[in-house]
Amino acid sequence: MSSLASTASTASPAPTAAPALADVTASDAALRRFLHGLPGVDAVGLESRAAALGTRSIKTTTKAYALDLAISMIDLTTLEGADTPGKVRALCAKGRHPDPTDRETPSVAAICVYSDLVAVAREALAGSGIAVASVATAFPAGRAARSVKLADTAEAVAAGADEVDMVIDRGAFLAGRYLSVYEEILAVREACGEQAHLKVILENGELATYDNIRRASWLAMLAGADFIKTSTGKVGVNATPANTLLMLQAVRDFRAATGRQIGVKPAGGIRTAKDALKFLVLVNETAGPDWLSPRWFRFGASSLLNDLLMQRQKLGTGRYSGPDYVTVD
Numbered sequence: 001m002s003s004l005a006s007t008a009s010t011a012s013p014a015p016t017a018a019p020a021l022a023d024v025t026a027s028d029a030a031l032r033r034f035l036h037g038l039p040g041v042d043a044v045g046l047e048s049r050a051a052a053l054g055t056r057s058i059k060t061t062t063k064a065y066a067l068d069l070a071i072s073m074i075d076l077t078t079l080e081g082a083d084t085p086g087k088v089r090a091l092c093a094k095g096r097h098p099d100p101t102d103r104e105t106p107s108v109a110a111i112c113v114y115s116d117l118v119a120v121a122r123e124a125l126a127g128s129g130i131a132v133a134s135v136a137t138a139f140p141a142g143r144a145a146r147s148v149k150l151a152d153t154a155e156a157v158a159a160g161a162d163e164v165d166m167v168i169d170r171g172a173f174l175a176g177r178y179l180s181v182y183e184e185i186l187a188v189r190e191a192c193g194e195q196a197h198l199k200v201i202l203e204n205g206e207l208a209t210y211d212n213i214r215r216a217s218w219l220a221m222l223a224g225a226d227f228i229k230t231s232t233g234k235v236g237v238n239a240t241p242a243n244t245l246l247m248l249q250a251v252r253d254f255r256a257a258t259g260r261q262i263g264v265k266p267a268g269g270i271r272t273a274k275d276a277l278k279f280l281v282l283v284n285e286t287a288g289p290d291w292l293s294p295r296w297f298r299f300g301a302s303s304l305l306n307d308l309l310m311q312r313q314k315l316g317t318g319r320y321s322g323p324d325y326v327t328v329d
Ligand SMILES: O=C[C@H](O)COP(=O)(O)O
Pocket: 077, 079, 112, 231, 232, 233, 234, 267, 268, 269, 270, 300, 301, 302, 303, 304
C-alpha cells in the first residue's frame, strides 16, 4: 500500500540463502548448525529501526484506511479461566458488527478462544466469514505430554476451529533440543489437517535473546507454520515493535529463500490505535505490502478494538464519542 510507504529507506539484513530442508532437519546437530548459522541480530540497530519507524506520521486519508485495515486484522481474543459461553457469544456479536451504529465498519478476522469454547463461537459466527481460532497444546505454558497437546488440538479442530494457535516447548528450545520442538510442531500441523491454519506462538518474552527469536521463527517456519505469533499475552514481555520487526524480517527472508509466504501475529499488550498503526508501518516497511492483509497479518488483542473504533468515530465526526459509546471488550 503506497500510502504507508517509506519516504526514506533504512538498511535491513539481506535475505538468507535457501535452506535444504531435509539436511537442515535431519538431527538436532543439523538444526543447531543451521539455526546458529543465521546472521546474529544487531539489537541496537533493531530497536532503533523499530523506534524510528514508530515516529512515522500517518495522514488523515491513510489513517481512515489503516484504522479499518487494523480492525479487519484483529483476532478478538478472550483467554480467561472465567470465560463463559455468554461472554464468547457477546464477543462474537461484537466481532461481526464492531460498531452497530455504522455498518460500514469492517468485521474482525477471527474470534480466539480456548478449545472448549470453539463450538460456541462456531455457532455464533455461522455465516459471518469470521474465523474461529483456538489456542491449544496446553496453552499458555505448553507443559504437558505431547499426547495431551495433540488431543487438545484434535478436539479444537473437531469442534470447528479454522485456526489453531499452538505454543512451542520453550523448555526444549532453550535446552537446545531443536529437533523435539520441530517434531512437535510437525505433529500439531498434522493434527490440524487441511481444515485449520496453524499459528505457532514463540513466546518471545521467554526466549531471552533476539538471536533466539530469529532461530525460533525459522524453526517454526521450517516445520510448517502458517503464521508465527509473538506471544501468549500471559507473560511479562509480549509483542513489542522490535520483536515483531525481527519476525517480519524472518518471514520476508523465508519467502525469498523458499517461495513460501508465512503470516505474522503480534499478540499481547497492544491496546491503542496509535500502536496498531505503528505495527502496520513496520509491516509495510519490513515484509512489504504483500503482508498488509488479514490473510498475512493479525493482531492478537482483547481490548484494542475499542480504541480503533473511537479513533474511527473521531475521524468521521471530528470528536471522540468516548468509551461509553462502544461496547465493553
Ligand atoms: O493472543 C492474544 C492475547 O492473549 C491477548 O492479549 P491482550 O489481552 O494483552 O490483548
